[in-house]
Amino acid sequence: MIVTRFAPSPTGYLHIGGLRTALYSYLWAKRNNGKFLLRIEDTDLARNSKEAAEAIKEAFQWVGLDFEGEIVYQSERFDLYKSYVQKLLDAGKAYKCYMSKEELxxxxEEQSARKERPRYDGRYRDFTGTPPKGVEPVIRIKAPTSGVISFVDGVKGEVSFNASDMLDDFIIARSDGTPTYNFVVVIDDALMGVNEVIRGDDHLSNTPKQIILYEALGFDVPKFYHVPMILNPEGKKLSKRDGAMDVMAYQKEGYLPETLLNFLIRLGWSHGDQEIFSMEEMIAFFDPSHINKSASAYNQEKLLWLNSHYIKEASYERLIEALRFFDVDLAPHPKKELLIDAVRDRAKTLVEFATMIRQIVDAPKTYDEKAIEKFLDTKAVEILSEYKNTLQNAPALEKAGEFETLTKNFLEERGLKLKDLAQAIRIAMVGNSISPSIFEVLEIIGFVHVIERIEALIIYKKGV
Incomplete structure (x- = not known):
C-alpha cells in the first residue's frame, strides 16, 4: 500500500507551493487506494504559530483534501524522539559532542582562512576523556566519512552525494534536548508507514542525511520525488505579488477551490493537452514520475481563465453557497437562477460576481459620473422620461421578452435606436453603463422597481 504525507511547519501561512505538494501526495495515494496523512511539524517551539496550524487545517477543508486518521503533531512526540536518540547512543551510532561555542x-575562522567549506571536524566522534565542565552536549550522528550516498529520485532520476564532500557528523539533538528537523522527519515517516515522499526540491539536500538516519535506525528508505519550484513569469522566486500568498487569500479574492487545484496540478505535470480536470480525472491520471524536471511558471491569466470556466459550469446551489462568503445570499431571491445566469458568463472571480449581483439587486446609491456625462445629456433624459411614462401606462411586465417588445415599439414610434436609450437604462438600473443583457436585468429587478430606479436617476440628474 502506498502511504504519502504532507508535513508543513506552522511558522507561516500555507502557500500554493505547499498546497501543490499536498495535492500531488493526495492524488498519488488515492490513485493507489493508499493513505494520505497530515503531520504538523511544530518542533520549533519559538517560531510556531497556533494560528498558522489552524490556517493549514482551514485550507485543507476549503479545497476538500481529506486525510486519513488524526493530524500528527510533532510537538506531542518529544519523548518518542528522545528514546530514539538514546537507541542510537546505545548502539554507538551517535555520540555526545561537547564542542563549545568558542571552539566552533x-x-x-580557520576553515574560512583556508577557504574550506564550514563543517564540523569530528573532534568528539571518538572522545573517551572527561567531558568538559559547563558544556551541555549536542548529539551527533556518526555519518560515513567516505563513499557515495545515492538514490533514485522519481522526478530527477539517480542522484548521488559524495559523503566526504557533503556530510559531516550532523546534529540530531540540540544541547537542550530538542531533536532536529531531519531526525524527527525520519522517525515520523517510518513510524507512520510513509513509503513515498513527494516534496519540494528545496529538500533535496536533506535527503542524504535522512538516508543515513533511516539506515542507522534500521528503517526502510522511502521512495523520494523532489518537485521543482514554482517560479514567476520572469523565472524568479515567486513573491506575494506573483501569487505566493496564503491559500485562503485565494478564497478572499474570489477563486473557487476546484479552480486552484486544477491550476496547481498543471504547474509541473500534464496529461496530453488536457487543461480541465475533475478531481476524479486527477486521481485517475496523476503519476508523480511524470512531473516535469524543470520549474514551472505561475500564470495569472490562466488562473482567471480556469476560474471563469468553473463559475460557468458550477451548479446554482454551488454558486449560491460560494457567494455567501461575500455576504451575498441569493437563496431567498425569487429570480436567483435567472440572476446567476445573467452574471456568470461575465465574471472571472466571485468578487466580480458578487459585485455585479449587488448592482442588480440593490438600487444604486451613487452613479458613475463619467457614464452620466457621456450618455445622459438633456436629450437622453427626455427620452428616458418618456420611456418611464410609457412603462407607467403599460400593464405590469414580467418577462425579459415583454420589456424588449415594449422598448422596441417605443423606439420605433420615435425613430430611435436602442443605443439612444440602453445606456441610460443601464445607469438607472445598476449605476453605470456596464451590465448583463438589459432586458434580463429589467426582468430580474421587476416592473415596479424598474420605474422607481428610472425616476430616481431623473431626479438625480435634474438636481445636479
Whole structure:
C-alpha cells in the first residue's frame, strides 16, 4: 500500500507551493487506494504559530483534501524522539559532542582562512576523556566519512552525494534536548508507514542525511520525488505579488477551490493537452514520475481563465453557497437562477460576481459620473422620461421578452435606436453603463422597481 504525507511547519501561512505538494501526495495515494496523512511539524517551539496550524487545517477543508486518521503533531512526540536518540547512543551510532561555542568559532575562522567549506571536524566522534565542565552536549550522528550516498529520485532520476564532500557528523539533538528537523522527519515517516515522499526540491539536500538516519535506525528508505519550484513569469522566486500568498487569500479574492487545484496540478505535470480536470480525472491520471524536471511558471491569466470556466459550469446551489462568503445570499431571491445566469458568463472571480449581483439587486446609491456625462445629456433624459411614462401606462411586465417588445415599439414610434436609450437604462438600473443583457436585468429587478430606479436617476440628474 502506498502511504504519502504532507508535513508543513506552522511558522507561516500555507502557500500554493505547499498546497501543490499536498495535492500531488493526495492524488498519488488515492490513485493507489493508499493513505494520505497530515503531520504538523511544530518542533520549533519559538517560531510556531497556533494560528498558522489552524490556517493549514482551514485550507485543507476549503479545497476538500481529506486525510486519513488524526493530524500528527510533532510537538506531542518529544519523548518518542528522545528514546530514539538514546537507541542510537546505545548502539554507538551517535555520540555526545561537547564542542563549545568558542571552539566552533575558532574552527570556522580557520576553515574560512583556508577557504574550506564550514563543517564540523569530528573532534568528539571518538572522545573517551572527561567531558568538559559547563558544556551541555549536542548529539551527533556518526555519518560515513567516505563513499557515495545515492538514490533514485522519481522526478530527477539517480542522484548521488559524495559523503566526504557533503556530510559531516550532523546534529540530531540540540544541547537542550530538542531533536532536529531531519531526525524527527525520519522517525515520523517510518513510524507512520510513509513509503513515498513527494516534496519540494528545496529538500533535496536533506535527503542524504535522512538516508543515513533511516539506515542507522534500521528503517526502510522511502521512495523520494523532489518537485521543482514554482517560479514567476520572469523565472524568479515567486513573491506575494506573483501569487505566493496564503491559500485562503485565494478564497478572499474570489477563486473557487476546484479552480486552484486544477491550476496547481498543471504547474509541473500534464496529461496530453488536457487543461480541465475533475478531481476524479486527477486521481485517475496523476503519476508523480511524470512531473516535469524543470520549474514551472505561475500564470495569472490562466488562473482567471480556469476560474471563469468553473463559475460557468458550477451548479446554482454551488454558486449560491460560494457567494455567501461575500455576504451575498441569493437563496431567498425569487429570480436567483435567472440572476446567476445573467452574471456568470461575465465574471472571472466571485468578487466580480458578487459585485455585479449587488448592482442588480440593490438600487444604486451613487452613479458613475463619467457614464452620466457621456450618455445622459438633456436629450437622453427626455427620452428616458418618456420611456418611464410609457412603462407607467403599460400593464405590469414580467418577462425579459415583454420589456424588449415594449422598448422596441417605443423606439420605433420615435425613430430611435436602442443605443439612444440602453445606456441610460443601464445607469438607472445598476449605476453605470456596464451590465448583463438589459432586458434580463429589467426582468430580474421587476416592473415596479424598474420605474422607481428610472425616476430616481431623473431626479438625480435634474438636481445636479
Amino acid at each position: 568559532d575558532q574552527l570556522r
